[in-house]
Amino acid sequence: MIGPEEVLRAQARLGERVHRTPLLRSSLLDAWLGHRFVFKAENLQKIGAFKARGGLNTLLSLEERGELPHRVVAHSSGNHAQAAAWACAGLEIPCTVFMPEGASAIKRLATEAYGARVELAGTRQEAEARSAAMEREGAFLLHPYDLDEVVAGQGTACLEALQDGAAPTAVFTPCGGGGLLSGSVLATRAVAPGCAIFGVEPVYANDAARSYRAGEIFRWDTAPRTLADGVQTLSLSERTFHYVRQSDGVLEVEESEIVYWTQWLTHLLKVTLEPTSVLGMAGAFRWLQGRDPGETVLVILSGGNLSAATRERVWSRDVLETPPRPGLEIPPWP
Amino acid sequence: MIGPEEVLRAQARLGERVHRTPLLRSSLLDAWLGHRFVFKAENLQKIGAFKARGGLNTLLSLEERGELPHRVVAHSSGNHAQAAAWACAGLEIPCTVFMPEGASAIKRLATEAYGARVELAGTRQEAEARSAAMEREGAFLLHPYDLDEVVAGQGTACLEALQDGAAPTAVFTPCGGGGLLSGSVLATRAVAPGCAIFGVEPVYANDAARSYRAGEIFRWDTAPRTLADGVQTLSLSERTFHYVRQSDGVLEVEESEIVYWTQWLTHLLKVTLEPTSVLGMAGAFRWLQGRDPGETVLVILSGGNLSAATRERVWSRDVLETPPRPGLEIPPWP
Numbered sequence: 001m002i003g004p005e006e007v008l009r010a011q012a013r014l015g016e017r018v019h020r021t022p023l024l025r026s027s028l029l030d031a032w033l034g035h036r037f038v039f040k041a042e043n044l045q046k047i048g049a050f051k052a053r054g055g056l057n058t059l060l061s062l063e064e065r066g067e068l069p070h071r072v073v074a075h076s077s078g079n080h081a082q083a084a085a086w087a088c089a090g091l092e093i094p095c096t097v098f099m100p101e102g103a104s105a106i107k108r109l110a111t112e113a114y115g116a117r118v119e120l121a122g123t124r125q126e127a128e129a130r131s132a133a134m135e136r137e138g139a140f141l142l143h144p145y146d147l148d149e150v151v152a153g154q155g156t157a158c159l160e161a162l163q164d165g166a167a168p169t170a171v172f173t174p175c176g177g178g179g180l181l182s183g184s185v186l187a188t189r190a191v192a193p194g195c196a197i198f199g200v201e202p203v204y205a206n207d208a209a210r211s212y213r214a215g216e217i218f219r220w221d222t223a224p225r226t227l228a229d230g231v232q233t234l235s236l237s238e239r240t241f242h243y244v245r246q247s248d249g250v251l252e253v254e255e256s257e258i259v260y261w262t263q264w265l266t267h268l269l270k271v272t273l274e275p276t277s278v279l280g281m282a283g284a285f286r287w288l289q290g291r292d293p294g295e296t297v298l299v300i301l302s303g304g305n306l307s308a309a310t311r312e313r314v315w316s317r318d319v320l321e322t323p324p325r326p327g328l329e330i331p332p333w334p
Numbered sequence: 335m336i337g338p339e340e341v342l343r344a345q346a347r348l349g350e351r352v353h354r355t356p357l358l359r360s361s362l363l364d365a366w367l368g369h370r371f372v373f374k375a376e377n378l379q380k381i382g383a384f385k386a387r388g389g390l391n392t393l394l395s396l397e398e399r400g401e402l403p404h405r406v407v408a409h410s411s412g413n414h415a416q417a418a419a420w421a422c423a424g425l426e427i428p429c430t431v432f433m434p435e436g437a438s439a440i441k442r443l444a445t446e447a448y449g450a451r452v453e454l455a456g457t458r459q460e461a462e463a464r465s466a467a468m469e470r471e472g473a474f475l476l477h478p479y480d481l482d483e484v485v486a487g488q489g490t491a492c493l494e495a496l497q498d499g500a501a502p503t504a505v506f507t508p509c510g511g512g513g514l515l516s517g518s519v520l521a522t523r524a525v526a527p528g529c530a531i532f533g534v535e536p537v538y539a540n541d542a543a544r545s546y547r548a549g550e551i552f553r554w555d556t557a558p559r560t561l562a563d564g565v566q567t568l569s570l571s572e573r574t575f576h577y578v579r580q581s582d583g584v585l586e587v588e589e590s591e592i593v594y595w596t597q598w599l600t601h602l603l604k605v606t607l608e609p610t611s612v613l614g615m616a617g618a619f620r621w622l623q624g625r626d627p628g629e630t631v632l633v634i635l636s637g638g639n640l641s642a643a644t645r646e647r648v649w650s651r652d653v654l655e656t657p658p659r660p661g662l663e664i665p666p667w668p
Contacts, residue, residue: 022356024378028444028448043604044358044603044604044605048604105654105655106655109657110362113362113657114362266606267440267606267640269378269606270378270382270606270638270639271378271604271605271606272600272604272605272606304604308649308652308654315642315645318642320440320642321439321443323443323447
């Protein structure tokens with residue numbers, strides 16, 4: 001297991017190869033809710049998601065140690081596919097990405113545009129099996145979260161926000177495989193020791209919340225279904241569970257809350273957000289219920305890669321006529 | 335008429351009351367088209383549009399001269415309504431905004447949230463008449479473009495981009511009433527004298543292009559219809575025509591191009607864009623046809639206030655399966 005110094009080292013290593021993404025604010029949202037909200041806009045990161053950080057940090061670490069692989073393989077239907085392709089392109093390493101059928105055309109297109117070879121596999125399980133086979137033949141498997149360097153790299157987003165003056169009393173991040181939450185726990189505990197930190201999950205994909213409560217890893221048999229398609233992982237790994245247990249908890253939110261905050265944050269912050277991105281806000285809103293005004297929360301917006309189908313589902317009903325206010329019952333969503 | 339020094343003064347006056355918005359880039363777009371595109375993200379400005387600059391600069395100039403009005407009136411169905419309300423709130427001046435019926439609920443809500451009184455008027459003409467009546471009773475009419483301080487304030491967006499290293503060979507801005515283009519002409523001619531600068535209009539709302547060609551102001555009888563609802567003004571004013579004539583021209587683009595670039599820039603830059611915002615990109619893409627690779631263009635993205643109805647129209651058909659490439663015939667749009 002690693003310590004917070006690895007997050008600082010990752011930051012130095014990544015340097016200007018990744019964006020120092022801006023902190024976004026909304027004076028209307030602050031006024032309506034009586035708290036100060038600071039958003040770390042990782043949707044404006046290279047490839048449109050924080051995943052660029054962990055992927056590149058891993059390859060740069062290997063390069064430092066003189067162990068740069070001759071071929072990289074990854075499996076993903078989403079942002080990690082683009083991150084792997086982009087990181088490999090920068091270091092001129094051939095990259096193969098196995099994507100399950102049904103991955104959106106636009107994500108395939110972007111992954112190929114960064115120079116990776118995309119191979120379609122029938123299911124998520126098949127994509128994993130075929131990557132494992134390539135790993136046995138000598139390729140480096142760039143895992144989406146179960147690597148120290150990935151955890152350290154993802155933690156640099158939260159670290160930057162704390163360095164840039166976010167000054168939160170609590171931090172909220174989405175939690176899928178746990179890489180982002182793990183790195184953020186390391187950064188927060190080191191830089192802002194009095195600050196709380198929470199992961200947030202859809203209630204239909206609450207394996208991390210169950211694992212946190214039970215003290216042991218809960219695992220789905222098949223990928224859970226939720227609009228937040230970035231957190232449909234089957235389970236945490238032993239590695240990420242180690243850090244997730246050090247957080248202040250994993251909050252669970254409904255699909256209706258995910259839709260509501262996707263529409264409202266898209267509108268107020270003027271950025272493109274995939275539903276997974278707003279989990280932090282949905283969790284923060286729940287956590288703030290009944291608290292006195294004046295908290296400062298840091299919400300990590302994880303990404304902005306929205307397929308046409310997801311966009312259509314999110315905007316199939318307009319909830320912008322119901323502005324946020326303390327105690328609001330979020331309107332149900334069919 | 336004013337000189338470029340007024341734009342510099344506006345920048346000093348506005349100081350940190352407005353955001354120094356980021357310059358956004360897309361490495362994919364650059365690679366696909368063989369040019370360097372730099373986007374000034376005024377959709378991330380206060381109130382979600384560059385209009386905050388001109389509105390606030392006007393009121394701060396009045397304050398400097400000891401002429402701060404007791405009441406401000408404005409007429410707008412869009413971003414200027416929010417800009418007027420927001421600027422007045424900062425200086426604690428009561429503000430009344432006349433909006434035509436049909437203005438979207440979400441824009442009304444935001445204007446009221448900034449503290450303005452919103453009055454619904456039947457038509458755009460009626461909204462103007464009722465504002466004029468209040469002006470005669472002593473209120474200050476904050477015109478959306480026909481004021482020196484508005485022109486100077488709008489020019490600060492382009493000025494910042496040039497100061498921040500955009501280094502363009504050509505600048506492209508939307509053109510409605512001409513305030514943004516006028517201020518950008520002043521900034522560009524002063525700071526980047528060898529650089530071209532163009533306004534861009536929908537072909538269905540091409541009054542500025544006609545005026546530029548004819549050498550005299552062309553005026554619509556009724557507001558032209560276009561998806562780019564930020565440029566539905568009836569005509570330039572004598573003031574803005576003076577600066578627009580000093581630009582390198584006003585380009586015209588089809589509705590299909592507006593839809594195409596709204597979808598693609600939303601996707602590539604991960605920001606919320608109203609269709610008016612992408613006029614600059616649509617014009618730049620036309621201008622680049624047949625040119626050798628290696629140009630650098632600065633595109634001013636004007637705003638990100640998107641109503642649910644406009645969002646639905648833009649995304650009613652997905653064009654993201656046709657990536658940009660030189661010489662691409664933009665797919666038609668019904």
